[in-house]
Structure formats: C-alpha cells, structure tokens
Amino acid sequence: MILPVLLSVCLSVTNAVSITDIQGPAFRSPFEGQVVEGVIGIVTAKGPSGFWIQGNRTSDIRVSNGLNVFTESTTIIDSVSVGDQVSVTGTVNEFRTKGSGDLFGTELEPTNASSVVVLSSGHSIAPLILGVDRSPPTQLISALDVGPDGFLSVPNNQSQVEVVNATLHPNEFGIDFWESLEGQLVTVRSPTVTDFENKFGEFWVYGKWPVTGLNSRGGLTMTFGPNGILDGNPEVIIVGEPLDGSTNPHVAVGQKFEDITGVILQQFGFFYVMPLTAPTLVSSPSFTPPVTNITASKGACQITIGDYNIDNMAPNSTTLPQVAGHIGVNLKGPDIMFVQEIQDNSGPTDDGTVVANLTMQTMASAIMTASGVQYTFIEIPPVNDQDGGEKGGNIRQVYFYNPKKVKLAGNAPVGGSLEAVSAVTEPDGKVGLSLNPGRIDPNNTAWHDSRKPLVAMWEPVAEGGERFFTVNLHLIAKSGSSTFEGDARPPVNLGVQERSAQVVEVANFVKTILDKDKNANVIVGGDCNEFVMARSVLAPFNDILHEVDEVANIPPVERYTYVFDQQNEQLDHLFVSSAIASRGLEVEHVHVNQFSETIEMRGSDHDPSIAKLNIC
Numbered sequence: 383m384i385l386p387v388l389l390s391v392c393l394s395v396t397n398a399v400s401i402t403d404i405q406g407p408a409f410r411s412p413f414e415g416q417v418v419e420g421v422i423g424i425v426t427a428k429g430p431s432g433f434w435i436q437g438n439r440t441s442d443i444r445v446s447n448g449l450n451v452f453t454e455s456t457t458i459i460d461s462v463s464v465g466d467q468v469s470v471t472g473t474v475n476e477f478r479t480k481g482s483g484d485l486f487g488t489e490l491e492p493t494n495a496s497s498v499v500v501l502s503s504g505h506s507i508a509p510l511i512l513g514v515d516r517s518p519p520t521q522l523i524s525a526l527d528v529g530p531d532g533f534l535s536v537p538n539n540q541s542q543v544e545v546v547n548a549t550l551h552p553n554e555f556g557i558d559f560w561e562s563l564e565g566q567l568v569t570v571r572s573p574t575v576t577d578f579e580n581k582f583g584e585f586w587v588y589g590k591w592p593v594t595g596l597n598s599r600g601g602l603t604m605t606f607g608p609n610g611i612l613d614g615n616p617e618v619i620i621v622g623e624p625l626d627g628s629t630n631p632h633v634a635v636g637q638k639f640e641d642i643t644g645v646i647l648q649q650f651g652f653f654y655v656m657p658l659t660a661p662t663l664v665s666s667p668s669f670t671p672p673v674t675n676i677t678a679s680k681g682a683c684q685i686t687i688g689d690y691n692i693d694n695m696a697p698n699s700t701t702l703p704q705v706a707g708h709i710g711v712n713l714k715g716p717d718i719m720f721v722q723e724i725q726d727n728s729g730p731t732d733d734g735t736v737v738a739n740l741t742m743q744t745m746a747s748a749i750m751t752a753s754g755v756q757y758t759f760i761e762i763p764p765v766n767d768q769d770g771g772e773k774g775g776n777i778r779q780v781y782f783y784n785p786k787k788v789k790l791a792g793n794a795p796v797g798g799s800l801e802a803v804s805a806v807t808e809p810d811g812k813v814g815l816s817l818n819p820g821r822i823d824p825n826n827t828a829w830h831d832s833r834k835p836l837v838a839m840w841e842p843v844a845e846g847g848e849r850f851f852t853v854n855l856h857l858i859a860k861s862g863s864s865t866f867e868g869d870a871r872p873p874v875n876l877g878v879q880e881r882s883a884q885v886v887e888v889a890n891f892v893k894t895i896l897d898k899d900k901n902a903n904v905i906v907g908g909d910c911n912e913f914v915m916a917r918s919v920l921a922p923f924n925d926i927l928h929e930v931d932e933v934a935n936i937p938p939v940e941r942y943t944y945v946f947d948q949q950n951e952q953l954d955h956l957f958v959s960s961a962i963a964s965r966g967l968e969v970e971h972v973h974v975n976q977f978s979e980t981i982e983m984r985g986s987d988h989d990p991s992i993a994k995l996n997i998c
C-alpha cells in the first residue's frame with residue numbers, strides 16, 4: 383500500500399486532474415485534446431473497447447464523475463479489474479464518428495500500456511439509482527430546440543449542441559441530463575421497453591421514474607405537454623450490447639425486465655446504458671393482434687374507411703397473407719381501404735414492369751380467403767421509377783373497396799399517370815371530378831420522386847346516400863433525418879420542405895372542391911410521414927380539414943400507428959371536411975403490428991386505422 387499513498391501525495395501537490403475536472407459542466411471537456419496525468423478512479427466496468435472509471439462526486443449535478451477509458455489494447459484492458467483503483471495518463475478526446483452529426487462522447491485514451499497503473503484493488507462502487515438519486519426530465523430534449531413546434535420546428539439545424547457548448551441544465555433538458563451522467567455506473571430499475579430492438583439488438587427503455595405520454599400498452603407516445611409544448615420523451619435510454627459479451631434478448635413494446643446496471647455512453651447519436659450483462663425478462667403483454675370494435679356500416683349514410691401502409695407489398699411477399707388477414711379480419715373489411723405501398727407485379731425487380739394487377743389481385747384473393755370479404759381495386763400506375771420508394775418497386779396507393787357497399791360516382795374517365803384531376807361542376811350543379819380516379823397535378827415539382835395523391839369520387843350502392851371524395855396520400859419519407867439526441871437542433875427532419883409543399887398542393891386541391899360546395903364530403907388520408915405536432919407543416923389543412931382523432935376525442939397517448947426510436951407516434955392520418963366532422967364519427971388505430979411479439983413477426987411497420995363516418 384506504500385505506492386498508492388506516495389502517488390496520491392505526489393499528485394495532490396501537482397494539482398492532479400480529477401474525473402470531474404475532465405467532464406466539466408458543459409457538453410465539451412475543458413481538457414479536450416490535452417494530455418492529463420495520473421487521473422485516479424475506480425474501475426466500474428470493462429468492455430471490448432476499454433473500461434470505465436469513477437471518482438469522487440462533487441455537489442454540482444452537471445458534472446459527471448464517471449469516464450470512459452478508451453483503448454483497444456487487450457494488454458491494457460486485461461491489466462485492470464472491476465474494483466481496482468487505477469491511475470491513468472492519457473489524452474482527453476471528444477469523439478464521434480466523422481461526419482455523423484452525433485454528439486461527442488468524452489473519453490480518456492491512455493498514452494501506452496504503462497500509463498495505466500493499478501494502485502489498489504477490491505473497491506466497490508454503488509451505482510447511481512435512476513429514479514431515486516436522479517430522474518430524467520420528461521418533455522424537452524434540448525435548450526436549442528427553439529421555435530413554436532419544439533424539436534419539430536422548421537427550419538431545422540439552426541444551431542448545433544457541440545458548437546454552442548452550453549453548460550448543462552440536467553433538470554430541464556434530456557440530452558443535458560444524460561450528458562451529466564456520461565461514464566457513470568447507473569441502475570435502471572424495472573425497465574419497460576418502448577420499441578423493438580434495432581438491427582444491433584439494442585432497445586429503448588424507461589425505468590421506474592416519472593414518464594409522460596404513457597399509453598395503455600406501456601409504450602410512450604409523442605404528445606403535447608400540458609403547457610402545449612411538444613413532448614419528445616427524452617426520459618428513455620437505449621440498452622446497448624452487454625459488456626460481458628452476452629446477447630440481448632429480442633424485445634417487444636411493453637415488455638418488462640429485471641433491473642439493468644451499466645454505464646452511460648454517448649455513441650451513434652444516442653445516450654446508451656451499456657449493461658454489464660444481458661437483461662432478464664420479467665413479463666410480456668398479450669401478443670394477440672387486436673380486432674376493431676367498429677361495426678359494419680349500415681344504410682346509405684354510413685361508410686367505414688380503413689387506412690394501411692402495407693410496406694412494399696409484392697405479389698410474392700411473405701407478409702401478404704398476414705396483411706390480408708389484418709384487413710379482412712382485424713379491420714373487419716372496411717367499405718373502402720386506403721392502401722399505400724402496393725408494388726408492381728415484379729416487386730422490387732427493376733425490369734420496367736409498372737402494372738400491379740397481379741399484386742392487387744393476389745391481395746384481394748387473400749383477403750377473400752381470410753375473411754370472405756370480396757374487394758375490387760382501383761389505382762393509377764406511376765411512370766416507371768418516378769414515384770420514389772424502393773427502387774424498381776413502383777409503390778403506389780390503391781383503393782380496395784367493397785362493391786356491395788360503394789361504387790365510383792359519375793362518368794368521368796380514369797386518369798392517366800401524367801393527367802391532372804380537377805374539380806368540376808356537373809350539369810346538375812353538383813361538384814364532380816374531371817377524372818375518376820385521378821392524380822393531383824402529377825407534373826408539379828412538389829411530387830418529384832414521390833407518390834402522387836390518388837383522388838376518387840364515390841357513392842354508396844344503397845339508395846338515398848350522398849357522394850363523397852377521397853384523397854389517398856403517401857407523402858415523401860423522413861429517412862435520413864438526424865437523431866433526436868443528435869447535434870443538429872432542431873434535428874434535421876429530412877424531406878420537410880418537400881412534404882410541406884405537398885401538403886400545400888393537397889390543401890389547394892381540396893379547396894377547389896369546397897369552393898364549389900362547402901358542404902362536400904371529403905376524406906383525405908394515408909401515410910403523411912409527418913406528425914400533427916409539426917404544426918407548421920400541416921397548417922394548410924387547418925381551415926378546411928379536421929383530423930379524425932381530434933374529432934373523436936381519442937386520448938392523445940393512444941394516437942399512434944408507428945414506433946420509432948424512443949416512442950410510439952402517428953405518421954398515418956385521416957382528415958375529413960367540416961360536413962363529415964360535424965356529424966360525429968368513430969375511429970380506432972388497430973395495433974396489429976406494434977403489438978407483435980417480435981419485429982420480424984410484423985406484417986408491416988405501420989398499424990392500420992379504421993373510421994366510421996356519416997356522409998349524410
């Protein structure tokens with residue numbers, strides 16, 4: 383024991399740098415790029431890329447007392463054991479993958495094998511108990527998400543966390559909270575899963591601490607907070623690959639696990655807890671796919687509308703029979719299905735095939751087999767490879783409809799791929815369409831490399847009903863956006879300019895119908911690839927359309943059709959004109975996919991929705 387005593391005396395007289403000095407109260411270390419000598423801490427965890435040390439706390443909650451000692455040298459890693467008190471000389475780095483747009487992770491890289499010295503052994507460090515010692519904030523992600531729509535405000539990437547390098551506000555902002563614990567050993571008590579695992583086997587959880595947006599499944603939903611400000615659920619953390627080389631289990635939303643102890647690490651754009659070992663399952667919710675409570679429409683004044691993005695459906699997709707069952711059995715065969723992502727007859731093979739009649743016929747037959755519901759279908763094929771999505775797949779929106787319940791109204795011809803539909807006044811004075819179905823202004827640049835909306839005019843088969851208009855949408859995707867815990871603030875919402883322009887086009891088209899008849903029945907729906915909380919994007923709908931969830935007063939936490947990263951969220955929407963909204967309606971999101979046991983068992987990444995509407 384002589385050596386450590388000598389060392390600590392020696393270091394105290396030379397004003398040794400402590401772990402808390404290195405971490406500091408801001409996002410970036412005051413010692414970034416510098417060599418620091420004799421940093422002392424107790425080893426709390428070891429992994430394939432180094433180990434973690436922890437020193438004494440200070441009273442400043444902004445400052446972490448844990449640190450990642452980064453090295454790929456097995457000689458160094460093997461030279462220390464958990465519980466050792468060590469002295470490390472090395473360089474302080476702020477690391478992120480080049481060009482990634484992630485936050486930096488603070489690490490100490492030993493100069494060489496002899497710059498890591500074991501001073502003594504057998505120490506223990508009690509983990510910080512999250513939910514007891516500290517709890518994450520539950521609403522705001524970053525102080526830099528300024529703008530009326532919080533982290534969904536447009537324009538995006540107005541500032542970067544690592545450039546501003548603010549001191550942390552751990553009680554207010556999610557990334558500040560997790561940054562203030564970077565490198566520390568923590569325990570997440572009774573974790574609940576909020577997403578399926580990603581392709582690396584990592585998954586998001588919240589522990590036994592206050593959460594917001596809690597839905598009846600146990601997931602967290604993106605909502606507005608009580609103050610009307612967006613709630614991004616920063617109270618989740620990803621469980622990374624276990625440090626002992628064991629493998630995480632497959633997980634599902636709502637599953638509960640035994641306590642997880644591990645160290646907090648920033649990597650790949652998120653804050654992780656790196657578990658010491660793989661967690662153990664405690665309980666699972668029911669995996670039985672739900673069935674809608676909405677009953678069949680009755681009479682000429684009622685219709686049921688389903689909406690479902692069926693994820694790159696080709697004639698031979700293995701998910702086809704399952705999705706057919708969702709439509710026929712779980713949604714009980716709505717009168718009209720708004721479907722997105724029907725591929726052409728050759729699926730993703732980029733061979734010039736555009737016609738999709740085999741895909742649609744195979745789907746209709748499978749729905750018939752599953753449920754006895756017999757659908758007819760109608761669509762307008764795109765121009766080959768011009769509508770985005772999986773290369774060669776030529777995805778498009780299709781209406782599947784029950785010809786015993788509804789039929790296309792009027793005598794307008796079917797539109798071509800490059801023909802634009804318009805609202806017309808028919809000889810009897812009623813508003814009609816120039817093409818039925820037709821596409822909205824397909825040459826408009828707003829639809830470049832994206833799906834053109836499919837418009838149709840219908841009437842009930844039963845006598846005494848009224849005509850109604852539908853717009854089946856699939857707006858441009860968000861893929862490639864930056865992470866919710868990334869450097870860019872607000873995070874980059876990819877395609878938001880294009881999506882906004884598309885919403886303007888749709889709103890302008892709907893207005894041309896309503897200008898001719900303000901009481902027209904109009905239903906707009908599909909995969910909008912956007913949240914209603916991105917209010918500026920959907921603002922053009924404000925005065926003309928009503929979201930059905932809002933009309934039906936669905937609890938905000940139950941408004942979701944998707945799960946991504948930390949939370950459940952709603953990308954799929956149905957909007958109705960005032961005439962329909964004023965008559966009252968029913969709506970359900972049927973979580974056939976988000977309630978799956980594993981991610982592989984899902985029929986699609988989206989859940990379908992169903993609404994019962996009154997058209998007269």
Ligand SMILES: *[C@@H]1O[C@H](CO)[C@@H](O)[C@H](O)[C@H]1NC(C)=O
Pocket residue numbers: 406407408409410411412413414547549
């Ligand atoms: C970040 O902030 C800390 C604490 O205020 C400061 O010491 C450090 O130099 C800053 N780093 C950069 C790169 O601005």
Ligand SMILES: *[C@@H]1O[C@H](CO)[C@@H](O)[C@H](O)[C@H]1NC(C)=O
Pocket residue numbers: 390400422423437438
């Ligand atoms: C931590 O605090 C204890 C008690 O005050 C002290 O003996 C020890 O030297 C400190 N450790 C470090 C690494 O500063």
Ligand SMILES: *[C@@H]1O[C@H](CO)[C@@H](O)[C@H](O)[C@H]1NC(C)=O
Pocket residue numbers: 482483539542864870874
């Ligand atoms: C955000 O903007 C900065 C500064 O223009 C740029 O360097 C960075 O790449 C942008 N981030 C993303 C994720 O696009």
Ligand SMILES: *[C@@H]1O[C@H](CO)[C@@H](O)[C@H](O)[C@H]1NC(C)=O
Pocket residue numbers: 471472493494495496497
């Ligand atoms: C290893 O690094 C230490 C500083 O921690 C330095 O004094 C020593 O010379 C280095 N040893 C070798 C072999 O490079």
Ligand SMILES: *[C@@H]1O[C@H](CO)[C@@H](O)[C@H](O)[C@H]1NC(C)=O
Pocket residue numbers: 672673674675970971972973
């Ligand atoms: C059907 O109603 C029950 C009871 O209100 C509810 O728990 C269930 O979630 C509903 N099903 C769907 C698909 O919404």
Ligand SMILES: *[C@@H]1O[C@H](CO)[C@@H](O)[C@H](O)[C@H]1NC(C)=O
Pocket residue numbers: 698699700728729731
């Ligand atoms: C579907 O058929 C294509 C050829 O058209 C083939 O490449 C693909 O592997 C098939 N998929 C399945 C699931 O059988």
Ligand SMILES: *[C@@H]1O[C@H](CO)[C@@H](O)[C@H](O)[C@H]1NC(C)=O
Pocket residue numbers: 737739740743
């Ligand atoms: C698809 O359309 C082509 C051309 O009209 C026709 O020959 C073929 O039989 C159709 N296939 C199905 C499955 O309906």
Ligand SMILES: *[C@@H]1O[C@H](CO)[C@@H](O)[C@H](O)[C@H]1NC(C)=O
Pocket residue numbers: 800801802823824825
């Ligand atoms: C769209 O452009 C094509 C030529 O690329 C043209 O044939 C078609 O008429 C245009 N459609 C409209 C609605 O202007």
